[in-house]
Amino acid sequence: MNDSARPSEVNAFQQVAPYYDTLMQGIPYIWWFHYVEALMDKLGRKADTVLDLCCGTGNLTQLFAINGYQSTGIDVSEPMIERAKQKALETDLPIYYEAQDASQFELDRRFDLVVSLFDSLNNLTDPDALENCFRQVKAHLNPEGTFIFDLNTEYAFTQKMFDQKDRKPSSPIRYLWTSRYDKKSRLCQITMNFWVTEDGEEKQFVEIHQQRAYSETEVQGMLQRAGFTRCQTFNAYTLKPPTRRSDRVFYAAY
Numbered sequence: 001m002n003d004s005a006r007p008s009e010v011n012a013f014q015q016v017a018p019y020y021d022t023l024m025q026g027i028p029y030i031w032w033f034h035y036v037e038a039l040m041d042k043l044g045r046k047a048d049t050v051l052d053l054c055c056g057t058g059n060l061t062q063l064f065a066i067n068g069y070q071s072t073g074i075d076v077s078e079p080m081i082e083r084a085k086q087k088a089l090e091t092d093l094p095i096y097y098e099a100q101d102a103s104q105f106e107l108d109r110r111f112d113l114v115v116s117l118f119d120s121l122n123n124l125t126d127p128d129a130l131e132n133c134f135r136q137v138k139a140h141l142n143p144e145g146t147f148i149f150d151l152n153t154e155y156a157f158t159q160k161m162f163d164q165k166d167r168k169p170s171s172p173i174r175y176l177w178t179s180r181y182d183k184k185s186r187l188c189q190i191t192m193n194f195w196v197t198e199d200g201e202e203k204q205f206v207e208i209h210q211q212r213a214y215s216e217t218e219v220q221g222m223l224q225r226a227g228f229t230r231c232q233t234f235n236a237y238t239l240k241p242p243t244r245r246s247d248r249v250f251y252a253a254y
């Protein structure tokens with residue numbers, strides 16, 4: 001990875017891992033699962049085996065498993081994967097998890113479907129890394145396999161959608177996030193301040209995340225070079241094409 005694309009202070013998804021599920025309590029993962037199935041239906045694609053790329057703590061990976069898919073998850077963050085493994089043990093779900101980087105992962109199996117949701121791939125800020133990721137996905141798909149992922153758009157970054165806060169004393173984890181988007185590099189740096197109270201003491205930690213905006217044309221080119229021949233895009237959570245004001249775009253490539 002190009003060093004200038006990823007500042008040394010980036011420490012994403014490490015300290016926050018134990019609190020991730022609390023932060024995500026309102027996230028409609030079940031709805032996202034049904035949306036992926038709706039996209040597959042629309043495209044006339046079928047899947048029994050799924051790889052959740054950048055699976056985090058496995059919230060979507062688990063839903064695939066519960067719904068009868070043979071489910072695998074990988075994520076670069078060891079603490080996120082550890083949490084995912086622990087949850088699979090607790091729920092007795094047969095999911096295979098491994099800590100791996102999406103841009104160079106290697107698994108000994110192929111899949112009917114690879115998904116990567118919640119703008120995870122925007123975290124691959126080096127375009128070469130993203131294209132390598134697409135190549136690895138292609139290499140891990142069965143011949144009739146499908147790749148579905150979403151990306152935040154540049155519009156989302158200019159709208160400062162990462163600037164969020166919850167400082168309510170009653171919240172189990174409080175946070176203040178501020179973002180800075182640089183149009184030239186197309187990098188958005190998000191400084192995430194968190195506060196948690198444990199054993200009566202308040203603890204603070206900071207994570208710096210970085211995401212890159214990729215245009216649809218750029219992504220389609222990368223997918224093509226990685227060997228995908230068809231790609232359709234959708235305004236997030238709809239079956240309609242994206243617009244100039246889409247803050248999230250879904251890609252379905254095969």
Ligand SMILES: C[S@@+](CC[C@H](N)C(=O)[O-])C[C@H]1O[C@@H](n2cnc3c(N)ncnc32)[C@H](O)[C@@H]1O
Pocket residue numbers: 012013053054055056057058059060074075076077080100101102103116117118119120123124
């Ligand atoms: C916003 S979280 C989404 C997690 C999960 N997809 C979900 O919907 O809850 C982004 C995830 O991408 C992972 N990630 C970032 N860069 C990655 C990389 N290069 N390879 C694999 N995972 C990565 C992070 O560790 C984090 O768990």
